[in-house]
Amino acid sequence: MARKTPNTWPEPLPAAEALTCALCQRETPTLTQHHLTPISRGRRQGIKVQDLPSVGLCAACHNYVHTTFSNSELAGFYGSLEALQEHEGVQKFVAWVKKQPIGKAVKVK
Template sequence: MSETETQVCWLCERPLGRPVEWHHPIPKSRGGRHRVAVHPICHRTLHANFANAELARRGSDVASLRRDPAIAQFLEWIAGKLPDFHAPTAKRKP
């Protein structure tokens, strides 16, 4: 399946809308090349909650990311939203 044929978001598993962003599960700065399609709000949420070092450590283990309390709460909140839904994302806490 090519990148443009992806139908659901890698993180929240909701249908993708427009626009689609591409996330590197292992950050490019850490040698990652593989990309996955995500909603813009999901992409921002990942980077607001995890530093690149943590994303690199977890790699492509999306289940581990989904179990994180902040991400689990986000996923519960976003579950019923339309594919093109977007809202401001809080910045990463120090």
């Protein structure tokens, strides 16, 4: 017969609070920081990295933004979340990605 010993296992960690992607509005456990002004452009302007405007994006949206737009385009035309949301390609991607489960690996061409 086994001895009864006190439970020595650590308490389970609370579930991570879900974060919301600024672009697709999906809840995800982790977000990546997207700098609305690319870091390379901000440095040229003498702005410190921590002072650059940024938003939290899920990995799929962040990957899509950087695959679709060059740093020049991001700095010139898409330097705000609203400008990104107005782009037709981004709207199509967001409509599609909202239907995908958050854990699914999304390939961006």
